[in-house]
Structures are given as structure tokens and as C-alpha cells.
Amino acid sequence: MEKTTTGTVAAGTDVGYDLDIVKMFFTATVVWALVGMLVGVIIALQLAWWPANLGLPWTTFGRLRPLHTNAVIFAFGGNVVFTGIYHSTQRLLRTRMFSDTLSRVHFWGWQSIIVLAAVTLPLGMTQSKEYAELIWPIDVLITVVWVVFGVNFFGTLARRKVQHLYVAIWFYMSFVITIAVLHIVNSLAVPATWFRSYPVYSGLTDALVQWWYGHNAVGFFLTTPFLGLMYYYLPRAAERPVYSYRLSIIHFWALVFLYIWAGPHHLLYSALPDWAQTLGMVFSVMLIAPSWGGMLNGLLTLRGAWDRVRTDPILKFMVVAVSFYGMSTFEGPMMSIRAVNGLAHYTNWVIGHVHSGALGWVGMISFGMLYWMVQNIWKRPLAHPTWASHHFWLATIGIVLYTVSMWAAGLMEGLQWRALNDAGQLANPIFVDITARLNPFLWIRLLGGAMYLTGAVMMAVNFWQTIRGPERPAAEPVPVAAD
Amino acid sequence: MNPLLREAAASVQLGWVLGAMTVVFLAVFLGWVFWAYRPKHRAMMEEIGRMPFMDGGDA
Numbered sequence: 001m002e003k004t005t006t007g008t009v010a011a012g013t014d015v016g017y018d019l020d021i022v023k024m025f026f027t028a029t030v031v032w033a034l035v036g037m038l039v040g041v042i043i044a045l046q047l048a049w050w051p052a053n054l055g056l057p058w059t060t061f062g063r064l065r066p067l068h069t070n071a072v073i074f075a076f077g078g079n080v081v082f083t084g085i086y087h088s089t090q091r092l093l094r095t096r097m098f099s100d101t102l103s104r105v106h107f108w109g110w111q112s113i114i115v116l117a118a119v120t121l122p123l124g125m126t127q128s129k130e131y132a133e134l135i136w137p138i139d140v141l142i143t144v145v146w147v148v149f150g151v152n153f154f155g156t157l158a159r160r161k162v163q164h165l166y167v168a169i170w171f172y173m174s175f176v177i178t179i180a181v182l183h184i185v186n187s188l189a190v191p192a193t194w195f196r197s198y199p200v201y202s203g204l205t206d207a208l209v210q211w212w213y214g215h216n217a218v219g220f221f222l223t224t225p226f227l228g229l230m231y232y233y234l235p236r237a238a239e240r241p242v243y244s245y246r247l248s249i250i251h252f253w254a255l256v257f258l259y260i261w262a263g264p265h266h267l268l269y270s271a272l273p274d275w276a277q278t279l280g281m282v283f284s285v286m287l288i289a290p291s292w293g294g295m296l297n298g299l300l301t302l303r304g305a306w307d308r309v310r311t312d313p314i315l316k317f318m319v320v321a322v323s324f325y326g327m328s329t330f331e332g333p334m335m336s337i338r339a340v341n342g343l344a345h346y347t348n349w350v351i352g353h354v355h356s357g358a359l360g361w362v363g364m365i366s367f368g369m370l371y372w373m374v375q376n377i378w379k380r381p382l383a384h385p386t387w388a389s390h391h392f393w394l395a396t397i398g399i400v401l402y403t404v405s406m407w408a409a410g411l412m413e414g415l416q417w418r419a420l421n422d423a424g425q426l427a428n429p430i431f432v433d434i435t436a437r438l439n440p441f442l443w444i445r446l447l448g449g450a451m452y453l454t455g456a457v458m459m460a461v462n463f464w465q466t467i468r469g470p471e472r473p474a475a476e477p478v479p480v481a482a483d
Numbered sequence: 484m485n486p487l488l489r490e491a492a493a494s495v496q497l498g499w500v501l502g503a504m505t506v507v508f509l510a511v512f513l514g515w516v517f518w519a520y521r522p523k524h525r526a527m528m529e530e531i532g533r534m535p536f537m538d539g540g541d542a
Contacts, residue, residue, distance in 0.1 A: 005527065005530070005531065006530055006531055006533070006534050006537060007534075007537075008537040009537060009538055011539060011540045012539065012540055013539040014539070015539050088535075091535070091538035092534060092535065092538070094539070164531050164534070166531065166534045168535075232535055235532075235535050235536075236535055236536075241529075241532040241533045241536070242532050245528045245529065245531055246519040246520055246528050249515060249518075249519040250515065250516055250519060253515045254512065257508060257512060
């Protein structure tokens with residue numbers, strides 16, 4: 001087949017895409033979503049009601065919290081991105097993956113890493129770097145599996161049947177390359193035993209490298225690959241091309257240029273030199289431009305299809321996801337401003353911000369994609385279409401309860417920590433008094449999180465029964481098929 | 484810090500390197516904007532935007 005700019009394939013042509021690997025990652029996604037979110041609900045309960053830590057070292061907050069973050073980011077988030085990448089990359093490049101063997105090594109390697117994380121973190125084995133807690137032998141395994149994925153992904157690019165790489169592929173490329181660089185640089189350590197190592201950086205350098213990694217984990221693990229998914233699956237679900245393909249190119253380049261510098265906003269008011277703090281702040285504020293450009297591009301893709309948003313749960317999930325993307329990318333730049341950060345830092349506001357991005361943007365765009373996929377890949381109608389709608393409302397109301405309670409809690413903490421009385425002394429000198437006042441908000445957050453988890457359980461049951469149900473007759477058109 | 488880096492940072496050289504990098508990155512970015520928004524490329528861009536729908540369907 002001759003290479004053309006868009007490599008159009010005639011409808012009904014069998015290109016030989018590998019769907020099995022997509023189904024494998026899809027299944028893993030749903031399983032790990034439930035595990036990760038359940039651990040989140042458990043630790044939310046522990047914060048509201050401490051006896052839930054069971055008095056056992058393995059089940060205390062300090063050990064389960066990294067288990068929750070690793071499970072939702074790298075197990076759920078990772079698998080959902082791999083599901084979308086293995087599905088859309090083949091289709092956008094009009095070719096099968098480079099190597100079926102590498103695809104499977106990637107799948108089983110990634111699942112082994114997750115299992116090792118689930119064993120080591122409750123045992124208290126950690127290198128104490130946030131979002132990079134896993135001990136060095138697992139870090140080495142991550143590197144090997146990532147290289148396998150990278151070779152498979154770029155090998156597929158090399159044998160593509162199109163000239164132009166659709167914007168989603170660019171977002172995926174930034175994910176593959178940047179995560180490799182971030183992971184290796186931040187995890188550089190000298191092993192002392194099989195379970196313990198010492199970082200090659202010390203003091204402030206260690207802090208800066210850690211937050212360069214930490215913020216770009218948000219940027220290049222939870223944002224760029226999901227934007228790639230948005231640029232492929234939102235048009236597919238809405239049955240119309242993206243509003244402005246040109247804007248999507250600007251969105252991509254502006255976002256990757258700016259994101260990589262934003263890390264220092266995690267170290268405001270620290271020993272980091274002032275100029276470096278300001279640099280991080282300025283780049284974080286500038287990030288609002290590409291982020292909102294991308295949000296508008298997503299929302300405007302639905303022009304002329306807004307009536308379908310009322311009835312189609314897939315579009316509902318995606319519209320709310322893109323809206324939360326816009327909201328949390330407004331909140332983030334604002335919180336990175338020094339004066340605002342002085343109020344927000346170390347409070348529950350940060351937890352609220354993270355979850356409006358994670359539950360609202362990452363979670364909802366993933367659910368939208370998964371509902372679209374289960375019907376199109378297994379070629380079956382949803383077993384319970386109304387459950388999808390119930391899931392949507394449970395998740396949306398759950399996020400609102402979560403974020404609003406954490407905003408209120410965070411503002412209260414921030415204000416009470418620094419309130420002074422007329423004599424210029426701390427108005428609330430006993431720290432734990434303020435902590436105790438958080439309790440009602442922590443219960444509301446637990447309720448929000450539990451609703452979100454309930455929705456995810458309904459989704460899993462719905463998928464299980466859909467996949468086991470009868471196949472859609474060939475004559476009946478797929479609801480959101482390609483034209 | 485690495486002594487070489489420290490020396491470079493203490494001199495004006497590093498400032499020039501960083502300044503030049505900023506100019507190069509900005510120029511590259513403006514190049515992408517120009518490429519994307521060039522009126523001549525309008526039709527091609529719209530065609531490319533339809534790529535998700537031209538993959539041979541469900542086969």
C-alpha cells in the first residue's frame with residue numbers, strides 16, 4: 001500500500017489490527033480501577049475515623065496512601081492509557097502493532113510491576129519519593145518494561161502506512177519519551193541492599209528533581225496521553241472531527257514546552273532560590289493558555305451535537321471530563337501563585353485540586369472511552385444502558401461533594417493556621433485543634449469518594465454482563481460507528 | 484554542584500546559552516504556528532482532522 005498523507009483505508013478492509021491486546025489492557029483497567037479506588041475510600045475512612053487503620057502496621061494510612069496513588073495513577077491510569085494507545089495507534093497508523101510478543105511482554109510486565117507494588121508498599125518498603133515510592137529493583141523492572149513498550153510503539157510508527165501523524169500520536173509520543181526520562185532521572189540511586197537504596201541527589205537538588213518528576217508525572221502521565229485519548233475518542237463518539245485541527249497542534253507544542261518547567265511551584269517558600277520559584281510560578285500561570293485552548297477545542301467539537309449530550313452517556317462523561325480539565329487547569333495556575341500558595345499549601349485544598357483533575361478529568365474521560373470501547377470492540381450493546389447514566393450521575397455528584405468539601409476544609413485550615421490575635425500571636429496555637437475541626441469535611445469527602453467507587457462498580461458489572469451477552473447482529477449499525 | 488557548571492553559572496556564558504535557547508524554542512514554536520495556520524494548509528489540515536474516521540471501519 002502506498003503511503004499518503006492521511007493513509008485512507010477503504011471501509012471494510014481488513015488491516016489486521018490486534019484487538020486482543022486492547023481487550024487485555026481493557027480488562028486490567030477495570031480490575032485495577034476498582035482496587036485503586038477502594039483503597040482510596042478506605043484511607044478516606046481512616047482519615048475521618050482513625051480506628052479503621054485496624055492498628056496493624058500494614059494497613060495504616062502511611063502505607064496505604066502510596067498504594068492508593070500508585071494503583072490509581074499507574075495501574076488504572078496506566079492501563080487505561082495503554083488500552084487507548086494500543087487501539088487508536090494501530091488505527092491512526094493503519095497498521096498492526098510492531099510486535100505482538102512485545103505487546104504481551106509489555107502487558108504482563110506492567111501487571112507484574114503493579115502486583116509487586118501492591119506487595120511491597122504495605123510491607124513498608126519504599127524509597128520515600130512521592131509518586132516514585134517503589135524500591136529500586138521494581139524501578140529497574142519499570143525501565144525494562146517501558147523500553148519494551150517504547151520499541152513496540154516507535155516500531156509501529158516506523159511501519160506506518162500514513163505520512164502525517166495525527167495529533168493524538170504526538171501526545172502519546174510525548175508520554176512515552178518524557179516518562180522514560182522522568183522515571184530514570186528521578187529514580188537514580190545507589191543500592192545498599194535488595195530493598196534499600198540511597199538517592200544520588202541530596203538536599204535541595206533532591207527536592208527539585210523530585211518535583212520536576214512529580215509535577216511532570218501529572219503533566220505527562222495524567223494529562224498528555226489522556227489528551228491524546230480525547231483527540232481520538234471524543235471525535236469518534238461525537239461522530240465529527242475535532243473543532244480545529246490547527247489549534248490541536250498549537251495546544252500540543254505549547255503544552256509540552258511549558259509543562260516541563262512548572263515543577264518548582266511545589267517548592268514555593270522553600271530553600272529553593274527565589275528565581276527558580278518564580279520561574280516555576282510563571283510557567284505554571286502560562287500553562288492556562290494551552291490548557292484552555294485544548295478544553296475549548298474539545299467542547300467546540302460538540303458543536304451541532306449538543307442535543308446528543310442529553311441522551312448519550314458516553315458524551316456526558318466526555319463533556320464533564322473536558323469541563324473538569326478546564327476547571328482544574330484554571331485552579332492549578334492560580335494555586336501556583338505565591339500568595340495563593342501561601343494559603344493553600346499543605347492544606348486539603350491541594351487534595352481537592354488533585355481529585356478534581358484525577359476523578360473529574362482523568363476518570364471521566366476514561367469512563368467515556370471505556371463505554372465507547374466495550375460496545376465497539378466486543379460489538380455488543382450495553383447490557384444495562386441506564387446504569388451508564390446512573391454511573392455518570394453518581395460520579396459527577398461524588399466529585400462535587402469531594403472537591404467542595406476539600407476546598408472548604410483547605411480554606412479553613414489555611415486561614416486558621418495563620419490567623420493572629422490582637423497581640424500578634426497565633427490565634428489557634430494548638431495545631432491538632434484545627435485538625436479536629438476538619439472531621440465533618442472528611443466524612444463528606446468519604447461519601448463523595450464512595451459514590452464515585454459505587455459508580456465504578458456498576459460500570460464493571462455492566463461491562464461483565466455486556467461482554468458475556470449476545471453479539472450485536474451484523475445488520476444492526478454500531479451506535480457510534482465510523483463513517 | 485558540578486564545578487564546571489558552577490563556573491559557567493558564575494560567568495555570563497550560561498546566561499547567553501539560556502537566552503539563546505529561549506529564542507530558539509520561541510522561533511520553533513512560532514514556526515509550528517505559522518505552519519499550522521498558513522492559509523495554503525487549510526484544506527490539508529481539515530482533511531487530516533478526519534483521520535480517525537478513515538481507518539477501514541471495524542474490520
